[in-house]
Amino acid sequence: MIEGLFWLFGGTAIVAAFLCITGRSPVASALWLVLALFALAGIYVLLDAQFIAVLQVLVYAGAIMVLFLFVIMLLNAGRPGVATDMKGGAGRVTAALLGLGLVFELLAIRGWMPADQLRLPAGAIAELSREHGAVRLVAEPLFTGYLVPFEITSLLLLAAVVGAVVLAKRKL
Amino acid sequence: MLLGPSLAVSAVLFALGVAGVLLRRNAIVIFMCVELMLNAVNLTFVALAQQLGVAGQIFVFFVMAVAAAEAGVGLAIMLAIYRHRQTVDLRNINLLKG
Amino acid sequence: MPAPPLSLLWVVPALPLVGFVVNGTLALTRPTAKRVVSIVGVGTLVLAFAAAGIAVAELARQHPTAPLVFRYWEWIPAGDLQVAFALQLDQLAAVMILVVTGVGALIHVFSVGYMHEDPGYARYFAYLNLFVFFMLMLVLGANFPVMFVGWEGVGLCSYLLIGFWFNERVNADAGKKAFIVNRIGDFGFLVAMFLIFARFGSLDFETVFAKAPAALMPGGAIVTAITLFLFLGCTGKSAQIPLYIWLPDAMQGPTPVSALIHAATMVTAGVYLVARCGVLFALSPLGSAVVAGIGALTALFAATIALKQWDIKRVLAYSTVSQLGYMFVGVGTGAYAAGMFHLVTHAFFKALLFLGSGSVIHAMHHAYHATHTHEDAQDMRNMGGLARHMPWTAALMWIATLAIAGIPPFAGFFSKDEILGAAFAEATVRPLWYAFWGMGLVAALLTAFYMTRLMLYTFHGPNRTGEREREHLHEAPPVMTGPLALLGVLTLVGGALNVPHLFGGNAFLEHWLEPVTGVAHRLRPALEVAAATEWTLVAGAVLVAALGIFGAFRLLKPEALVPARLAPPETGLARLLWKKWYVDELYDAIIVRPVTWLSREVLWKIVDARIVDGLLVNGTAAASRAIGWLGSRLQTGEVGVYVVLFVIGVLAVVRAAVR
Numbered sequence: 055m056i057e058g059l060f061w062l063f064g065g066t067a068i069v070a071a072f073l074c075i076t077g078r079s080p081v082a083s084a085l086w087l088v089l090a091l092f093a094l095a096g097i098y099v100l101l102d103a104q105f106i107a108v109l110q111v112l113v114y115a116g117a118i119m120v121l122f123l124f125v126i127m128l129l130n131a132g133r134p135g136v137a138t139d140m141k142g143g144a145g146r147v148t149a150a151l152l153g154l155g156l157v158f159e160l161l162a163i164r165g166w167m168p169a170d171q172l173r174l175p176a177g178a179i180a181e182l183s184r185e186h187g188a189v190r191l192v193a194e195p196l197f198t199g200y201l202v203p204f205e206i207t208s209l210l211l212l213a214a215v216v217g218a219v220v221l222a223k224r225k226l
Numbered sequence: 227m228l229l230g231p232s233l234a235v236s237a238v239l240f241a242l243g244v245a246g247v248l249l250r251r252n253a254i255v256i257f258m259c260v261e262l263m264l265n266a267v268n269l270t271f272v273a274l275a276q277q278l279g280v281a282g283q284i285f286v287f288f289v290m291a292v293a294a295a296e297a298g299v300g301l302a303i304m305l306a307i308y309r310h311r312q313t314v315d316l317r318n319i320n321l322l323k324g
Numbered sequence: 325m326p327a328p329p330l331s332l333l334w335v336v337p338a339l340p341l342v343g344f345v346v347n348g349t350l351a352l353t354r355p356t357a358k359r360v361v362s363i364v365g366v367g368t369l370v371l372a373f374a375a376a377g378i379a380v381a382e383l384a385r386q387h388p389t390a391p392l393v394f395r396y397w398e399w400i401p402a403g404d405l406q407v408a409f410a411l412q413l414d415q416l417a418a419v420m421i422l423v424v425t426g427v428g429a430l431i432h433v434f435s436v437g438y439m440h441e442d443p444g445y446a447r448y449f450a451y452l453n454l455f456v457f458f459m460l461m462l463v464l465g466a467n468f469p470v471m472f473v474g475w476e477g478v479g480l481c482s483y484l485l486i487g488f489w490f491n492e493r494v495n496a497d498a499g500k501k502a503f504i505v506n507r508i509g510d511f512g513f514l515v516a517m518f519l520i521f522a523r524f525g526s527l528d529f530e531t532v533f534a535k536a537p538a539a540l541m542p543g544g545a546i547v548t549a550i551t552l553f554l555f556l557g558c559t560g561k562s563a564q565i566p567l568y569i570w571l572p573d574a575m576q577g578p579t580p581v582s583a584l585i586h587a588a589t590m591v592t593a594g595v596y597l598v599a600r601c602g603v604l605f606a607l608s609p610l611g612s613a614v615v616a617g618i619g620a621l622t623a624l625f626a627a628t629i630a631l632k633q634w635d636i637k638r639v640l641a642y643s644t645v646s647q648l649g650y651m652f653v654g655v656g657t658g659a660y661a662a663g664m665f666h667l668v669t670h671a672f673f674k675a676l677l678f679l680g681s682g683s684v685i686h687a688m689h690h691a692y693h694a695t696h697t698h699e700d701a702q703d704m705r706n707m708g709g710l711a712r713h714m715p716w717t718a719a720l721m722w723i724a725t726l727a728i729a730g731i732p733p734f735a736g737f738f739s740k741d742e743i744l745g746a747a748f749a750e751a752t753v754r755p756l757w758y759a760f761w762g763m764g765l766v767a768a769l770l771t772a773f774y775m776t777r778l779m780l781y782t783f784h785g786p787n788r789t790g791e792r793e794r795e796h797l798h799e800a801p802p803v804m805t806g807p808l809a810l811l812g813v814l815t816l817v818g819g820a821l822n823v824p825h826l827f828g829g830n831a832f833l834e835h836w837l838e839p840v841t842g843v844a845h846r847l848r849p850a851l852e853v854a855a856a857t858e859w860t861l862v863a864g865a866v867l868v869a870a871l872g873i874f875g876a877f878r879l880l881k882p883e884a885l886v887p888a889r890l891a892p893p894e895t896g897l898a899r900l901l902w903k904k905w906y907v908d909e910l911y912d913a914i915i916v917r918p919v920t921w922l923s924r925e926v927l928w929k930i931v932d933a934r935i936v937d938g939l940l941v942n943g944t945a946a947a948s949r950a951i952g953w954l955g956s957r958l959q960t961g962e963v964g965v966y967v968v969l970f971v972i973g974v975l976a977v978v979r980a981a982v983r
Contacts, residue, residue, distance in 0.1 A: 060228055064235040071239050071262055075246030083255050087262060094265055101228060103272045106286050113290050118297045125301045126254055129308050139252040146249065152971050153245030159978045160237035173277050192283050200284055207291045214295030221302035247967055316964045323961020
């Protein structure tokens with residue numbers, strides 16, 4: 055059953071992504087991307103990463119994509135009747151070729167499995183998340199082992215806020 | 227168990243993201259495709275976290291934080307460009323040409 | 325006074341070199357300092373002759389059986405090729421250096437008078453000194469490369485001196501012709517050197533001649549190739565068929581130059597080469613036959629042309645070619661002493677003839693200059709009866725004429741006779757030599773004839789120069805007649821050098837050269853004929869000579885001649901001879917024109933202009949421009965293009981990482 059769900063979500067993600075990149079208007083692209091992100095959140099749940107799945111919906115699909123839509127509409131980029139912004143024939147061929155090339159190369163890497171010593175016993179993460187809760191599973195290392203990156207990330211977000219405000223001002 | 231198929235899906239999504247970057251001319255849509263690529267990588271991390279430990283999920287956490295910051299700043303830049311050039315079409319952003 | 329060591333041999337060529345440097349500097353800075361130039365130019369030669377004499381005397385005292393080699397420094401140390409700057413002195417070189425410096429000194433003295441009014445006086449002596457330096461290098465070299473340096477150097481000086489009055493096109497052309505034709509011969513010399521090095525791994529005379537009998541198969545392909553290529557060089561330098569064409573044109577140079585370079589010394593370099601490489605030629609019957617054959621043919625051929633030339637110097641030029649042919653018959657037959665003997669005697673009487681003609685031309689020039697006419701001062705049809713005005717010159721030139729005709733007891737008789745005798749002796753074993761002997765005999769007849777003709781037309785009969793010019797004709801000054809007299813004495817007694825046993829003489833030169841020619845003679849013994857046959861041959865030769873002289877006196881009528889400008893053009897056989905058998909025209913049509921056409925139409929217009937300039941030079945530029953243009957197409961300034969390139973790069977990197 056998990057497999058079936060996985061293929062459902064995975065297929066949705068791929069189709070949505072495809073429609074995103076070939077969508078005629080930016081708004082359509084954005085909305086298809088949202089669907090893809092939702093599908094990915096579903097996959098995360100299946101992979102015992104429930105907290106991440108929620109974060110995906112809240113932050114990515116909920117905040118970032120909303121921001122995208124805001125900006126698209128602010129720039130009037132989603133007007134109906136505007137010509138599509140996809141490249142012409144040569145560009146499409148190039149994109150298709152390079153994309154296919156990349157897929158094949160990456161699939162070749164997919165065969166490299168991690169060494170057996172590194173693997174945890176099957177179901178270990180699921181066990182842990184059931185025991186302590188999915189949130190604590192992520193939060194504990196975050197505030198202990200990875201504290202420094204955490205703090206730096208907060209600085210990063212501060213910089214991003216300041217930067218966004220400054221860049222978007224009409225007059226400095 | 228789901229590792230192999232997850233990585234496959236991740237690869238396809240990443241490739242689709244790259245194709246999208248190559249395919250579109252609108253800067254904002256290109257940015258969205260970059261987000262798609264980031265998500266594909268996130269999927270890889272989560273899938274491997276199931277096998278190798280929770281560090282993968284931590285990493286996804288950070289990737290999302292950075293992606294948010296990046297989206298904010300990037301879109302601000304695009305607003306600034308739009309204000310000057312009335313367009314975000316990539317063909318018109320060619321001051322390096324010469 | 326103790327004898328100086330022979331390692332000071334280098335002093336002999338160094339002296340004229342110093343003369344060149346001093347005179348050359350003077351020519352560039354103070355060309356009017358004639359007295360200094362004369363003293364330096366003549367002085368270095370006289371000193372060189374003295375030094376040569378001392379060296380030869382010391383050599384005679386030491387009696388070496390092998391050449392004395394003096395290595396001065398390592399010139400070319402290149403792996404397998406080790407060439408030293410080395411000089412050697414042996415009996416053969418001794419003869420040559422005495423002739424070169426001795427006759428050279430006399431000609432330098434003569435030049436002081438002859439070139440006195442020439443503005444290029446200093447330059448003349450500079451070149452002349454340089455020539456003597458190179459000639460000495462040629463004969464003193466201990467290995468092929470040093471000899472080749474001298475070989476090329478004398479060619480250079482020949483060019484410089486033939487075209488001495490280069491302001492006139494015809495003189496410059498003559499100089500070019502000499503140099504270019506010599507180059508063809510030099511190519512032969514070079515190829516022979518390559519073959520020798522390939523075979524022997526060395527270019528030293530000592531090594532090569534010592535190893536030759538063992539290393540080369542007698543009559544084999546390699547030794548024949550070597551000798552033939554060497555001889556090609558000789559045909560160029562010594563003006564034999566087919567490369568003799570430059571020598572008559574070389575008469576455009578000053579007459580003392582013709583005397584020194586184109587009679588006594590440079591042209592004899594080929595004979596010296598064959599004598600020096602006697603071992604090699606002894607090992608190749610075909611090579612020797614070619615040498616003797618071409619010599620005989622040239623002797624006859626040139627003599628026929630000389631019969632109908634009107635320019636006094638041209639007659640002498642063809643005569644030189646003819647006499648050189650005799651020398652090659654000598655050394656080609658293996659009679660090295662005979663060939664060298666003729667070389668020495670020829671140097672005496674031919675220099676005398678040229679210098680004498682120089683005196684005549686000098687006087688004619690003066691006469692025409694005084695009356696402001698522009699007739700040809702060298703055309704015999706404008707001369708006649710000059711014996712009345714120039715008795716000394718006439719007498720001395722008669723001595724030389726008798727010598728060259730082969731009348732005993734003058735020098736030429738003994739040498740020419742010895743060569744013909746050797747040819748006849750060889751013919752008993754190789755019948756082909758009968759032809760060579762026969763040609764030589766006919767050539768002797770013609771030689772006597774045309775030389776008598778020269779004397780008759782120039783010095784006897786009525787004078788055709790003109791009424792007003794006649795009073796300006798006079799004998800040459802002592803500075804010019806002095807050397808003439810000395811050469812006359814040498815011509816008279818020169819025969820004593822090698823009087824054969826037949827006449828009770830001691831064959832001095834032959835014995836003197838034995839250490840050098842011995843090896844070759846062991847490989848190829850010299851043949852003898854019975855004494856009776858020898859006497860018959862001698863008598864025959866004298867008879868032929870007398871016949872020639874007598875015939876000229878009877879058949880030629882100087883009274884019937886008219887001055888050159890009024891003379892009717894030649895017809896028939898006479899025209900053919902006068903036009904030198906049209907050889908120059910033939911070469912022009914067969915070789916010069918096709919080469920010029922090829923150079924202009926193919927090499928210049930196609931290869932140089934289109935391929936080198938167009939394709940390689942401009943093409944490279946165009947290709948660079950094209951590649952640059954291609955590169956510029958990548959820099960569109962559009963981010964979309966850059967991203968595509970970026971992704972291509974990523975693909976490549978991933979591919980490399982996955983491998």
